[in-house]
Amino acid sequence: MSLMDRIEKVRNRGDIELTGFYEKEEEIERDLELYTRNDKFYVLIADADPSERIELERIVDQTGCFVLSVGSGIECLEQITSDKFDLIFIGRNMPRMDGIQTLRNMRNSPVSKCNDAKVFILLDEKVDEPDIFFENAGFDGIVRKPIDKTIIHNIILDSVPTRMIPEDEELIDYIRQNAANANLLKTCDVRYIEGLKNFKGNVDDYKGCVSDFCDSYETSSSDMLDDLYSGNAAKYMEKARAMRDTARKIGAIYLSDCFDDHVNMAKDDSLDVAESNWQALVTEWETVIGGLAAWVGKNDIQLGLTEVLTAKTNGIKLAEKDINDRVHDIMKLLEENKKDDAKKMLVQLGDYDLDSEIRLKIDRAVKAFEKDKVNTVVDILKSFFI
Numbered sequence: 001m002s003l004m005d006r007i008e009k010v011r012n013r014g015d016i017e018l019t020g021f022y023e024k025e026e027e028i029e030r031d032l033e034l035y036t037r038n039d040k041f042y043v044l045i046a047d048a049d050p051s052e053r054i055e056l057e058r059i060v061d062q063t064g065c066f067v068l069s070v071g072s073g074i075e076c077l078e079q080i081t082s083d084k085f086d087l088i089f090i091g092r093n094m095p096r097m098d099g100i101q102t103l104r105n106m107r108n109s110p111v112s113k114c115n116d117a118k119v120f121i122l123l124d125e126k127v128d129e130p131d132i133f134f135e136n137a138g139f140d141g142i143v144r145k146p147i148d149k150t151i152i153h154n155i156i157l158d159s160v161p162t163r164m165i166p167e168d169e170e171l172i173d174y175i176r177q178n179a180a181n182a183n184l185l186k187t188c189d190v191r192y193i194e195g196l197k198n199f200k201g202n203v204d205d206y207k208g209c210v211s212d213f214c215d216s217y218e219t220s221s222s223d224m225l226d227d228l229y230s231g232n233a234a235k236y237m238e239k240a241r242a243m244r245d246t247a248r249k250i251g252a253i254y255l256s257d258c259f260d261d262h263v264n265m266a267k268d269d270s271l272d273v274a275e276s277n278w279q280a281l282v283t284e285w286e287t288v289i290g291g292l293a294a295w296v297g298k299n300d301i302q303l304g305l306t307e308v309l310t311a312k313t314n315g316i317k318l319a320e321k322d323i324n325d326r327v328h329d330i331m332k333l334l335e336e337n338k339k340d341d342a343k344k345m346l347v348q349l350g351d352y353d354l355d356s357e358i359r360l361k362i363d364r365a366v367k368a369f370e371k372d373k374v375n376t377v378v379d380i381l382k383s384f385f386i
Contacts, residue, residue: 028201032153034164036064045069046076047091073097084113091122154179188291195251230379237266313353
């Protein structure tokens with residue numbers, strides 16, 4: 001048995017969590033080397049994050065471009081008044097002067113030597129502003145962290161003189177296609193390159209797994225919510241763990257981390273915490289699913305399946321005792337195998353003006369009834385008395 005097989009065997013044990021043990025990543029980002037014998041291309045990087053700045057500087061330097069990096073907007077302004085740069089990357093968040101203000105000062109500077117330079121903004125993976133906000137601010141494009149080499153290569157290919165581009169059409173097409181996919185999927189919080197590495201560069205295999213992941217959303221989200229409101233921590237943890245691993249495999253790293261949080265909540269028997277964080281998980285899950293479904297051409301994926309069924313109520317509030325009495329009566333009907341009567345009474349209970357937590361449980365029980373999952377209905381109703 002190989003080392004990876006042994007690790008996988010341990011990983012599959014329910015009482016042990018292993019993270020960080022994955023097979024060696026496939027190197028799929030090819031190198032770009034420009035023709036620089038007769039031409040030079042100058043790139044400036046301004047970013048307060050030293051690790052990201054060094055990584056970007058390394059990527060640019062390997063192409064043959066001349067690159068200089070600084071750690072603030074003020075230093076950036078000093079450089080553009082003393083030297084001419086053809087391409088500039090500016091971080092969104094920097095001390096004293098952020099990226100937007102830096103660009104504004106650059107454009108307004110009467111002594112700038114970089115008026116013709118293309119300027120891209122470096123954004124964290126999660127930002128509040130829409131892309132158009134940065135486009136209107138005057139940036140020529142957006143680069144989202146973590147930085148993908150193929151995206152930087154594509155920007156350089158679009159910026160350098162044609163005579164500097166190598167005569168390797170297959171390489172250029174490969175870079176451009178990967179960059180297009182990477183940029184598209186970053187808008188739905190998926191790191192394309194990381195996902196593609198897990199499939200050894202095979203895009204068809206990658207898309208096949210993505211397609212299955214999208215198809216499973218309706219069943220997986222519904223089953224997890226049933227387990228959540230049934231109070232079944234073991235099953236909830238099992239499903240969250242499986243979704244965590246699949247999400248990471250396809251490059252949905254942030255979503256994978258969200259599922260991992262829910263694994264730990266279930267492990268600590270804190271389903272009440274998981275319940276309060278459920279909507280945040282679903283929001284990220286549907287962001288990923290929506291983008292991936294569009295990428296693989298799936299137009300039939302239904303989102304919003306875990307939302308509350310009943311939007312209108314009769315306006316009448318029930319006391320907690322009245323609610324519990326009616327739930328008790330519903331369970332008694334189920335014990336007598338009067339499923340139709342129990343479902344009818346449950347639907348009627350949902351007509352009342354209920355607190356959001358109670359309404360979610362009632363609606364989940366109704367959905368379980370519709371799928372003839374009576375045991376799930378019982379488990380959810382039992383949670384009223386815990």
